[in-house]
Amino acid sequence: MKKYMLDMKVTANVSLQPNYTLLKLTSEETLPAMLPGQFVEVRVDGSPTTFLRRPISINFVDKAANELWLLIQLIGDGTKKMAQCAVGDLVNVMLPLGNSFTIPTTDAAQTKLLLVGGGVGTAPMLYLGACLKAAGFAPIFLLGARSASDLLQLEDFKQYGEVYMTTEDGSAGEKGYVTNHSILNEVDFSQIYTCGPKPMMMAVAKHASSKNIACEVSLENTMACGIGACLCCVEKTSEGHVCVCTDGPVFNIEKLTWQN
């Protein structure tokens, strides 16, 4: 896919929780096609301690509004600076980067898809869910967080499928971790997609393996270039070290060496 570097205009900056912001960006040109699971690299101007771009997964693409949504967790100086953008500001973005989640080619009625997101890892699940629904599937979301206030964009998720939740403090959904949720044993899933903290994804992958369910995970290794040039973001796979930014960020768990 051809990549672009665009100066995009901020159309909305919505603070979802003290630590999360939703940036909506538009461009004068029609946005290029973007696939679920892909990411963008955002240049951060005006933060003296931030040198590199920030890789951010695509949260949603609103084709009608020509908008790209980025859900940003405020972790360091770079992301905090991004959250200070005002409507009308220009943000330089490289996109679309990386590979994508696989949309099944099987009969939609027979295919049960589970999308598991934890923390800010729920971000790519929204666009994936939207794309799956558009392709005729009925995705089921399982979202995990520390507590109810950390569960983001629930109304958006509900537009594309059933939503189940877990919280560590039990303030919403079932208490515990996503891998403890009852839905995992109630439905025979044909495919699981997951993005979130690595321990969570490893637990999800382990569950999927034990039940012989195909599983794709989205990794977020520390990255510099985002386009396969610097070789900093590598993940060990059955084919050796590969770049998460170009061979990923989405990997079939069979390719990873997590079990070893």
Place this chain on the structure above:
Amino acid sequence: MAKLNVNIGGLEFKNPVTTASGTFGYGLEFADFMDLSKIGGIFVKGTTIMHREGNLYPRMAETSAGMLNAVGLQNKGADYFAETIYPKIKDIDTNMMVNVSGSTLENYIECAEKIAALENIPAIELNISCPNVKQGGMAFGVTPQGAAEVVRAVRKIYPKTLIVKLSPNVTDITEIAKAVEGEGADAVSLINTMLGMAVDAEKRKPILSTITGGLSGPCVKPVALRMVWQTYNAVKIPIIGLGGISNWKDAVEFMLAGATAIQIGTYNFVDPAISEKTVVGINDYLDRHGFESVTDIIGALEV
């Protein structure tokens, strides 16, 4: 429009702007963002005779004005380069040059011979300065004797333009530059990364898997500029300057300090089109100051 072409060891460059090895992949990665034919040359990723998996993740730590890396020369080896990558890049309309690394004299020679056989690779950059590989090139690059030994061996079998990339992790870089000049190197490029380190205070652990790594980016620019200036006053062969160059102004500064050409490295990650923009900026500078040729500013620092 000033004349922008420069000559290094008999090799003509359409302009002095090139991209540094390890920061520009094989060039193709950047083709969507810029016109590769607009720059003077591309130094592709460090190549060794055998496939190398590189160091374990994590390999990168950001700093305020740059980054540390500990990639460790991950590459698929010289044969893979010749058979799989070379056909895809050989017709890119700029000087495509290969950074050659090794850990023994024999594998430097073997790798250089393989690359020499590729018609459209007019030059190699001998990497005797990678800080991220055990028994790596840097062992050769930190003493004048070691540097001379590897250049002497490669010079015997490599007939095209031979550039030697120098390490800043030495007491006196000019001694190394003089040693490689004495063995017939056509040019030197400097500086490679500076040995550094990053610590995660919360976890009380090093950030890089190798603990130490190579520092690059705007934070190293003053050191690089100083070393280019010192080397310019010590050798007669051309210098390719690099270290933190992030715009045309930095490039001009390196040329005034004595560089015949420059490499843009880490900043390619921030702006993948920066090298093409730098060519335009240098030309504007030359026009503004009434220089007819970019060669007029090489070493033109008034001291």
